Every structure is written in C-alpha cells, then in structure tokens.
Amino acid sequence: MSEEKDKIKKEEKHNEDNHHKLDLRGTFMMVMAIGGLMLLSWFGAFILFMERM
Amino acid sequence: MHKYEKIWISLGTASLAVFLIILGISAVHGGHTPAASGIETINPEHVREDARFSEPGLKEATDGDHDYDLYFLASAFMYEPGEVEIPAGSTVKIHVTSPDVVHGFQVVGTNVNMIAEPGLISTYEMTFDEPGEHLIVCNEYCGVGHTDMTSTLKVVNGGIANE
Numbered sequence: 001m002s003e004e005k006d007k008i009k010k011e012e013k014h015n016e017d018n019h020h021k022l023d024l025r026g027t028f029m030m031v032m033a034i035g036g037l038m039l040l041s042w043f044g045a046f047i048l049f050m051e052r053m
Numbered sequence: 054m055h056k057y058e059k060i061w062i063s064l065g066t067a068s069l070a071v072f073l074i075i076l077g078i079s080a081v082h083g084g085h086t087p088a089a090s091g092i093e094t095i096n097p098e099h100v101r102e103d104a105r106f107s108e109p110g111l112k113e114a115t116d117g118d119h120d121y122d123l124y125f126l127a128s129a130f131m132y133e134p135g136e137v138e139i140p141a142g143s144t145v146k147i148h149v150t151s152p153d154v155v156h157g158f159q160v161v162g163t164n165v166n167m168i169a170e171p172g173l174i175s176t177y178e179m180t181f182d183e184p185g186e187h188l189i190v191c192n193e194y195c196g197v198g199h200t201d202m203t204s205t206l207k208v209v210n211g212g213i214a215n216e
Contacts, residue, residue: 028057
C-alpha cells in the first residue's frame with residue numbers, strides 16, 4: 001500500500017521536474033507578441049477617439 | 054508552475070483588471086447615457102407635437118454652456134432635417150429621437166454615434182472646429198430603406214443658413 005503511494009509521489013515529482021525543464025521560450029515570445037499587438041490596437045483606437053473629440 | 058507561465062498569467066490577469074476598470078469608468082462617464090442615468094423621455098406617438106421636434110434643426114441654445122441645440126428626428130427611412138449647416142467653432146448639443154423604431158445616428162468622422170430610440174432623447178455635445186461635410190448614417194438596421202437613410206452635416210465658416 002505504502003509502496004504504491006511512494007510510487008505515485010515519485011511520479012508526481014518527476015512530472016513537476018519535467019514541467020520546469022520545458023523550453024517555453026517560443027511560447028513566451030508569441031504570448032508577448034499577441035499581447036503587444038492587442039495593446040497596440042487598443043491604443044490605436046483610443047488615439048483615433050481622442051483625435052475626434 | 055513554469056516561470057514563464059507565471060509571467061504571462063499575471064500580465065493577462067493585470068490587463069483584464071485594467072480593461073474592466075476602463076470599461077466601468079467609460080460606462081458612466083464620457084457622454085454615455087445608460088437608461089438609469091436620467092435620460093430624457095418623450096412620448097413617441099406625439100413627437101411631432103413637441104415644439105422641439107415639430108420643426109427639427111439647429112436652434113440657438115437658451116441654457117447650458119453650448120452655443121446651439123441641434124434637434125434631429127430619425128424615422129423610417131429618413132432624417133429630419135435632411136441637411137444642416139453648423140458655424141465652424143461652435144459647440145452643439147445634438148438631440149435625437151425616433152417616432153417609430155430604433156435607428157442609429159452616426160456622424161461619420163466624429164465621435165458622434167448614438168442610438169435613436171422611440172421614447173428616449175439621446176444627446177451628445179460636440180464642438181465642430183474644422184469646416185467640412187459629414188455624412189450622417191443610420192447604423193441600426195431599421196427596415197428595407199435602411200441603406201438610404203442619410204443626412205448631411207455641413208460645418209461652414211460664417212453665419213447660420215438653415216432651412
């Protein structure tokens with residue numbers, strides 16, 4: 001019983017370590033790029049609104 | 054959680070909060086008139102008996118800090134007046150209502166973009182500095198004649214020449 005528990009725990013720890021080792025640089029860059037695009041378009045619409053005041 | 058995940062999740066949550074705050078502020082300020090803001094009402098069946106809308110158009114303001122009141126009647130499928138001239142540099146308070154169905158009132162190229170609802174008088178204050186011509190269009194689908202529903206707003210140098 002306890003052996004099985006240990007096994008599960010070990011596996012969880014292993015998964016956690018693997019997760020940290022993931023190379024997410026590309027994902028990070030794309031997330032930031034989309035965020036930047038959203039911010040840029042928001043300010044674009046806002047500038048248009050202010051110019052028409 | 055991965056280090057990068059923490060960064061984008063916090064940035065995403067923060068921007069959501071910022072945008073919700075902006076949305077909340079702009080919902081009650083900046084010329085928006087939600088139904089609970091004390092928007093003026095009018096009986097849609099007797100709009101034309103109302104002194105302001107029996108002869109809609111540009112009228113010199115009697116109160117407030119704007120120069121002119123501009124009354125517009127949006128009905129299926131036309132605007133009254135069909136053309137209006139505004140002296141450049143004047144501040145105009147636009148009042149729009151509808152005797153029939155819901156219409157739109159957008160002055161192209163400006164921030165004036167309202168819904169004309171039967172029973173309610175939508176208003177917006179705007180200073181027209183640049184001389185020129187603006188198209189007014191209906192942007193709420195109102196029926197078969199919707200696409201032909203237009204008017205013209207001319208910002209002119211000099212005096213008032215209406216009707």
